[in-house]
Amino acid sequence: MTVHFIGAGPGAADLLTVRAVELLRAAPVCLYAGTYLDPEVLAHCAPDAELIDTRQMDLDQITDHLVRVTEAGKDVARLCSGDPSLYSALTEQTRRLDARGVPWDVTPGVPSYAAAAALLGAELTVPELVQSVVLTRTHARSTAMPESEALANFAATGATLVLHLAITRVRPVAAELAVDYGLDCPVAVVYRASQPDQLVLRGTLADIADQVETARLRQAAVILVGRALAPGVSCAESHLYDPARDRPATEGSPR
Structure with a gap:
């Protein structure tokens, strides 16, 4: 059983990745950061999923919930606001899970x-x-x-x-x-x-x-x-799209 750390994006229910939505639909338990999420994000979860708001929990309490679910033979979704690579306490949580032998993976989100x-x-x-x-x-x-x-x-x-x-x-x-x-x-x-x-x-x-x-x-x-x-900021043109730039043909490129 696996703990899925999922980037919930900036909060809008339609700014999650396809992978994130599929994992949420399949997870019987979802722990989420309630402070920053639009409640509509949780509509992606299964109707009978157990939903746990972590805003009043410390990391040890969160970890205990994650371990409890996996020990019961279930996957669990851990929804992080934005992207898990930024200010999500991913390092602290996964370190605790590693110490207790719990598998985990990460699905990125819109920061x-x-x-x-x-x-x-x-x-x-x-x-x-x-x-x-x-x-x-x-x-x-x-x-x-x-x-x-x-x-x-x-x-x-x-x-x-x-x-x-x-x-x-x-x-x-x-x-x-x-x-x-x-x-x-x-x-x-x-x-x-x-x-x-x-x-x-x-x-x-x-x-x-x-x-x-x-x-x-x-x-x-x-x-x-x-x-x-600055609105209407003036700038140089990107070299990547310069019409004078040499663009050698790439084998197998679409025609």
Whole structure:
């Protein structure tokens, strides 16, 4: 029997992969992160499936449930918000499962930053302007950040910056980033991208904190910072699609 860690995507029921939906339909038990999911996601589960909200559980309690189900001879779905590769506690959970001899696998999901960019209609990597995206977070009442991953270090690169778990610190974060990006740098805050109550705030490092505080956002939002977010941003043309680029024929390519 297997524990299936499944990326639930940004929350919308129709933004799961086909594999994720098939696993949910087949699983007799589903543990899910209730804080961030649209309840409609759970409609993919079988009508008689046991549904367990983990928002009030610690990792040991979650693991005990996962082990209980597998010991009963059943597969179990563990729904993670976004993609399991980012801030999902996948490492901690699978380490516990390995110690207890429980098989597991991972099905990826749409990460929240990708859903936010789609809602903005933005490409985060713009030719000759910015070609890197940094996914990071800040530290307040959460796990400490490595010293080498100070926000200023990332800001100095000028990369498009995506901040998770930072919405309650937006004012000091904006002030810190303005040193390298400038107060006029475009910023977008996306709350619950793809869900019915989604909200998009656009501004600059000079005014985004005021907007966030007026909207009273406290969780489930990502902050995107960078010049690539400017409406109608001008940029060079991608070399990949340059008409002057030599394109040798590829054997077996479709005609």
